[in-house]
Amino acid sequence: MEVLISRYHPDKDDEPYMQTFEVDGSQLHSDAMLLELILHLREIDPTLGVRYSCQEGVCGSDALNVNGKNLLSCTTPLKSLKEPIEIRPLPGFPIIKDLIVDLELFYQQYKSVEPFLQSEPLDPQQEHLQTPKQREQLDGKYECILCACCSASCPSFWWNPDLFAGPAALLAAQRFTIDSRDITTIDRLHKLDSPTKTFRCRHIQNCTASCPKGLNPSQAIQSLKNRIVKGH
Amino acid sequence: MSESLLEYDFDVIIIGAGGAGLRAALLLTEQGHKVAVVSKVFPTRSHTVAAQGGINAALANVTPDKWEWHMYDTIKGSDYLGDQDAIEFMCSEAAEIVRELEHFGVPFSRLNNGKIYQRAFGGQSQNYGESQAHRTCAAADRTGHAILHSLYQQNLRSGTHFFDEHYAIDLLKSGEQVCGAVVMNLHDSQLKRLNAKHTLLATGGAGQVFRTNTNAAINSGDGLGMVARAGFTLQDMEFWQFHPTGVAGKGMLISEAVRGEGGILRNSNGEAFMERYAPRVKDLASRDVVARAISIEVTEGRGCGPNKDYVLLDISHLDGDLVRQRLPGIRDISMTFLGKDPIEEPIPVFPTCHYMMGGIPTNLQAQVVTPDHNSEQAVVDGLYAIGECACVSVHGANRLGGNSLLDIVVFGRKAAQSIDAELKANTRRKISEADNLEVILARFHRWQLAQTTDDSIARIKKDLQTVMEQGCGVFRDLDSMQTALDKLLPIEERLMEVGLNDHSDVFNLDRLAALELENLLIVAFATVQSALARQESRGAHSRVDFPERDDSDWLKHTLYSHRLRRLSYKKVNLTPQHHAPFEPKKRVY
Numbered sequence: 001m002e003v004l005i006s007r008y009h010p011d012k013d014d015e016p017y018m019q020t021f022e023v024d025g026s027q028l029h030s031d032a033m034l035l036e037l038i039l040h041l042r043e044i045d046p047t048l049g050v051r052y053s054c055q056e057g058v059c060g061s062d063a064l065n066v067n068g069k070n071l072l073s074c075t076t077p078l079k080s081l082k083e084p085i086e087i088r089p090l091p092g093f094p095i096i097k098d099l100i101v102d103l104e105l106f107y108q109q110y111k112s113v114e115p116f117l118q119s120e121p122l123d124p125q126q127e128h129l130q131t132p133k134q135r136e137q138l139d140g141k142y143e144c145i146l147c148a149c150c151s152a153s154c155p156s157f158w159w160n161p162d163l164f165a166g167p168a169a170l171l172a173a174q175r176f177t178i179d180s181r182d183i184t185t186i187d188r189l190h191k192l193d194s195p196t197k198t199f200r201c202r203h204i205q206n207c208t209a210s211c212p213k214g215l216n217p218s219q220a221i222q223s224l225k226n227r228i229v230k231g232h
Numbered sequence: 233m234s235e236s237l238l239e240y241d242f243d244v245i246i247i248g249a250g251g252a253g254l255r256a257a258l259l260l261t262e263q264g265h266k267v268a269v270v271s272k273v274f275p276t277r278s279h280t281v282a283a284q285g286g287i288n289a290a291l292a293n294v295t296p297d298k299w300e301w302h303m304y305d306t307i308k309g310s311d312y313l314g315d316q317d318a319i320e321f322m323c324s325e326a327a328e329i330v331r332e333l334e335h336f337g338v339p340f341s342r343l344n345n346g347k348i349y350q351r352a353f354g355g356q357s358q359n360y361g362e363s364q365a366h367r368t369c370a371a372a373d374r375t376g377h378a379i380l381h382s383l384y385q386q387n388l389r390s391g392t393h394f395f396d397e398h399y400a401i402d403l404l405k406s407g408e409q410v411c412g413a414v415v416m417n418l419h420d421s422q423l424k425r426l427n428a429k430h431t432l433l434a435t436g437g438a439g440q441v442f443r444t445n446t447n448a449a450i451n452s453g454d455g456l457g458m459v460a461r462a463g464f465t466l467q468d469m470e471f472w473q474f475h476p477t478g479v480a481g482k483g484m485l486i487s488e489a490v491r492g493e494g495g496i497l498r499n500s501n502g503e504a505f506m507e508r509y510a511p512r513v514k515d516l517a518s519r520d521v522v523a524r525a526i527s528i529e530v531t532e533g534r535g536c537g538p539n540k541d542y543v544l545l546d547i548s549h550l551d552g553d554l555v556r557q558r559l560p561g562i563r564d565i566s567m568t569f570l571g572k573d574p575i576e577e578p579i580p581v582f583p584t585c586h587y588m589m590g591g592i593p594t595n596l597q598a599q600v601v602t603p604d605h606n607s608e609q610a611v612v613d614g615l616y617a618i619g620e621c622a623c624v625s626v627h628g629a630n631r632l633g634g635n636s637l638l639d640i641v642v643f644g645r646k647a648a649q650s651i652d653a654e655l656k657a658n659t660r661r662k663i664s665e666a667d668n669l670e671v672i673l674a675r676f677h678r679w680q681l682a683q684t685t686d687d688s689i690a691r692i693k694k695d696l697q698t699v700m701e702q703g704c705g706v707f708r709d710l711d712s713m714q715t716a717l718d719k720l721l722p723i724e725e726r727l728m729e730v731g732l733n734d735h736s737d738v739f740n741l742d743r744l745a746a747l748e749l750e751n752l753l754i755v756a757f758a759t760v761q762s763a764l765a766r767q768e769s770r771g772a773h774s775r776v777d778f779p780e781r782d783d784s785d786w787l788k789h790t791l792y793s794h795r796l797r798r799l800s801y802k803k804v805n806l807t808p809q810h811h812a813p814f815e816p817k818k819r820v821y
């Protein structure tokens with residue numbers, strides 16, 4: 001099979017270029033994921049740079065842009081990909097080496113929304129009670145693995161990664177505004193009421209389409225905006 | 233290049249940002265100490281994120297419970313090799329530590345009365361072995377993710393300083409004291425010397441030493457390698473948990489929560505075979521028992537599939553909505569990697585290497601201990617270890633499901649408390665000047681200079697994993713282990729000769745893999761040598777040639793010194809501080 005990979009070694013290359021590999025598919029398992037192919041290529045060329053770790057889609061290390069779509073290489077079946085397979089780093093971020101990008105701005109945005117529970121202090125003999133219904137509100141919000149597939153597919157984030165929080169950060173922001181244990185909702189919504197940080201989202205929904213965990217950041221942002229506009 | 237060494241001073245450095253490292257960091261930062269956390273991956277990518285089923289604590293939210301019952305189950309589960317004082321401490325802290333996690337924001341699943349949901353897990357009982365307990369607190373089947381992210385988030389709140397994507401190479405020493413570590417920034421290979429009054433290792437497991445495993449690529453036992461190179465011992469390395477239900481042929485985990493929620497193992501005759509091996513608790517027997525049962529079913533020809541090499545985990549009789557709500561992650565794994573919806577079709581499973589019961593020996597304060605001429609437990613000044621890389625020992629010869637997440641946060645907090653107390657009591661403690669920097673740099677430079685050869689790091693690693701799987705798997709005997717040991721020696725030679733293909737300084741994964749493989753090899757030697765010597769079967773160490781447990785000769789911990797390539801032994805603690813001791817008994821489920 002034909003595989004094209006974006007290569008860039010800062011010590012030798014002026015800019016990224018595509019390198020073509022011819023791979024003997026019979027060397028791989030019939031139900032191989034894309035990561036298996038990439039690791040096979042790394043055996044042929046150990047200088048190929050790529051992040052990966054858990055190999056089961058929970059650590060969020062191996063987000064890539066493949067045939068134009070952002071995805072996790074360890075949960076994408078090879079068979080689902082049309083040939084030639086074109087593998088690029090996540091768009092919108094500075095490239096460090098080959099498929100490895102610098103996610104610093106992505107992490108900064110996440111940190112900027114105060115993504116931590118702020119609850120009523122309670123002595124350690126007690127639990128904050130939460131009904132199954134209240135807890136259900138968090139489903140689809142807390143499972144984010146910070147892979148950046150969403151933010152790297154969002155045009156608003158590409159243009160203003162320093163100003164617009166981006167879908168992953170806003171999903172986290174939303175999660176804490178609806179956690180029944182959090183006591184800072186009003187303050188949170190107030191801080192999110194910003195034309196750049198939150199309202200730069202144009203509801204293009206690329207983010208939701210690209211989330212490998214099936215989460216819906218677009219809807220979360222919509223609901224955040226509604227609450228801000230309605231004055232909470 | 234990495235020639236110029238950047239230098240930093242800290243009160244405490246923590247190597248590892250999994251659940252253990254992050255719990256410790258939170259307390260130390262909150263107490264105002266100068267703390268740095270070093271992690272070779274961004275913190276939320278640590279392997280704690282993969283834990284599924286839950287964390288044990290006798291909250292008694294579902295069934296009546298007491299921490300003393302949990303203590304009994306853990307000691308029995310450990311096949312009496314666990315230290316009873318450490319187990320007592322862990323179980324008595326459990327309820328508070330879990331509530332504290334809830335306060336940190338962990339989105340635990342909830343019961344109708346609003347309290348934390350608890351499920352049944354293997355080896356858990358009420359009233360010292362009577363009926364099944366529901367003790368495992370769960371956030372659906374993503375408990376590790378929920379805990380790791382919440383702890384990272386609280387560290388953002390407290391302002392902990394992180395060195396992300398930095399790889400710790402070795403411990404700095406001044407005489408026999410530890411005074412920091414040399415780390416490398418993966419982005420540019422810049423070496424940094426982190427001098428510290430206290431160094432805390434939280435580097436996680438080493439499951440990559442076996443071919444089929446549930447561990448991440450980063451689980452290469454680096455903390456153990458560092459400790460061994462520093463001249464200290466490793467404990468109980470013959471005890472590796474093979475999780476009974478890995479996805480057959482692939483290894484990723486299908487949590488015990490599946491059986492906790494009612495899943496049943498079946499062989500090719502459709503028989504629920506666990507009834508024969510553990511008549512009382514059946515599929516919820518301890519992990520070593522279930523892993524052996526599956527292996528036996530397959531060896532005796534009752535495996536499923538074209539090669540009869542796995543058994544089936546069946547949940548098709550459970551309510552679909554319950555599965556979607558309680559086991560969404562498992563359903564996802566099954567659908568992604570097998571194309572099967574477990575609500576309709578059973579999951580093919582086989583034992584897979586999962587957890588390292590052994591590790592860096594510590595005392596109850598999480599201080600690293602090593603034998604010297606005066607004592608079998610001399611404290612290493614300045615060095616602490618917690619989490620899966622440590623062996624305190626609460627898991628003994630076999631860990632109960634749900635007890636590792638507990639271990640990492642209980643001893644994460646405990647280590648931080650001991651360091652905090654030490655820093656406050658001893659305000660004049662200075663950072664010592666290291667005297668082993670040259671040696672550390674020499675090892676690193678060898679890899680910088682290693683020219684390309686025909687052999688490669690990837691090939692040596694694969695061979696190592698195969699040797700270990702064949703020699704030290706679920707069942708072992710003298711022959712299999714001796715063969716493994718004989719094959720490790722040439723592998724060690726190859727690692728000394730092999731060159732690298734990548735000579736750049738930016739994300740040089742080839743060099744990183746070489747450094748990790750050096751650690752894995754130490755773990756492999758420690759495992760085989762400790763296992764060869766132990767002439768009995770206990771917990772996860774099942775010898776065909778010595779099928780019985782032998783308390784008169786082997787109720788003791790193994791210590792392995794890699795520097796001397798020698799074993800020594802130390803007593804098991806059988807004297808808890810509050811509860812009456814539990815005398816070793818035959819273990820039946």
Ligand SMILES: Cc1cc2nc3c(=O)[nH]c(=O)nc-3n(C[C@H](O)[C@H](O)[C@H](O)COP(=O)(O)OP(=O)(O)OC[C@H]3O[C@@H](n4cnc5c(N)ncnc54)[C@H](O)[C@@H]3O)c2cc1C
Pocket residue numbers: 247248249250251252253270271272273275278279280281282283284285286287288375376398399400401434435436437446447448450454455485487586587618619620621633634635636637638640
């Ligand atoms: C699939 C799976 C499911 C599990 N489910 C459960 C469960 O339901 N319940 C339960 O109790 N237990 C479970 N366990 C076990 C439990 O999750 C682990 O034992 C535990 O999370 C280990 O935590 P830790 O903090 O010690 O290490 P880890 O989370 O592995 O973290 C290790 C850290 O060390 C860092 N590190 C390592 N080496 C270096 C180095 N050289 N330089 C810099 N940093 C380094 C890594 O970057 C990482 O941050 C499960 C394990 C697996 C694999």
Ligand code: SF4
Pocket residue numbers: 153154155156157166167200201202203204205206207208217218221
């Ligand atoms: S919906 Fe908003 S956040 Fe998502 S891709 Fe569109 S603009 Fe970006």
Ligand code: SF4
Pocket residue numbers: 143144145146147148149150151167168171210211212213214215217
């Ligand atoms: S929302 Fe989805 S795509 Fe975005 S970072 Fe989280 S897991 Fe990844």
